Amino acid sequence: MSSKSVVLVINCGSSSIKFSVMQGNNCDVMMSGIVDNVGIENTSMTIDKTISINLKTGSYEDALNSIVRELEKRKLSEAISCVGHRIAHGGEAFSDATLINDEVLEEITNVSSLAPLHNYANLEGIMAARHIFPDLPHVAVFDTAFHQSLKPEAYTYALPQQYFKKYGVRRYGFHGTSHRYVAQQAIEQLGLDENNSGIIVAHLGNGASICAVQNGKSVDTSMGMTPLEGLVMGTRSGDVDFGALAYLADKTGKTLDDLMFMVNKESGLLGISGLSSDLRVLQKAYEEGHEGAQLAINVFVHRLARHIGGHAASLTKLDALIFTGGIGENSELIRKLTLDHLAVFGLKIDDVKNHIRRTGDAEIVTSSSSKVIAAVIPTNEEKMIALDAMRVSSTAENIAFA
């Protein structure tokens, strides 16, 4: 491997580290993997979806060191030129990817209580990686950055303004790296005009959100101050009347922590179906007539369609609706039910195109008479993070990526 020509991308979750090593010139993936159960029992690493290794349970740094040993075996660690880190929340401080230094770390720490489930783990990853690779540039890529273009009317909660001014309580939005990547791909692959286009991206994974993209910029999004607002998700409730939760607290004696756990971990597809948060399981049960699975999928689709309709109102025109994420890319059923629900916008699904296996490029799933195009575009957050890491570190450190 030629010297300094690859990028390491790290995404530290609450108990996992996802990583990718990419070639700097074309972002081809040379190695990728995940360490599961970091800091708990049964820590294990899976590499390239095929190799499974049991690890001694330890800290994030121990887990990262195990990853580095695997990189060394493949003679990749010497070639790393920069490290890109996914950070969920950047608050109002960051509207673009940023080279990490002590000041930036402090800023990230300051906003981390806004997304505690994600940011503290992200921070642990940065600390460990900086310790292991002290001489490399580390770049933070924020989920929230793409949504910093939202106007006050889109990000303001109708609460007393003092809470925004004093505590930063406002909508921030998430999955921005995915929305940005997919919107760029949609403009390129569907031949849209970057300066006159309206796109809605539906990122549907375990976490799910909608983004309205006008002329390449985010103008509205369904997640809020935390990644809880908006769509029905695997285990998250999405929108719910706060009055309902206050009533529940009163009736059951549940504390705020109990309720936070319920709406984040026990709700969504899992809570409604009583069966699973995994859409593959629910689809099978739906076909077999399981009432909970049918209700969960119907509520998911209803909420999704309603948010798509609402987000369309934040655009000046609607050219395309793009499905992405594990569900958006793979679930023929969810796309079919959602597009049928959206007939009011003149969307018409083509069942044959919707059924065709995905290839990696934009694939249109609507018929030629549909007033709006709907397409599937696979997301690639890791690639976007790698591109950002190279862009930011090459400017800052004068590195050329061959």
Ligand SMILES: Nc1ncnc2c1ncn2[C@@H]1O[C@H](COP(=O)(O)OP(=O)(O)O)[C@@H](O)[C@H]1O
């Ligand atoms: N072939 C498939 N058909 C339907 N749903 C799928 C399929 N493959 C993955 N999914 C769903 O995608 C979701 C996970 O999405 P993903 O984007 O991988 O999640 P994460 O947000 O954790 O990255 C799960 O609900 C899973 O059931």
Ligand SMILES: CC(=O)OP(=O)(O)O
């Ligand atoms: C912000 C967020 O919801 O992320 P994820 O989908 O990875 O949970």
Ligand SMILES: [Mg+2]
């Ligand atoms: Mg994902």
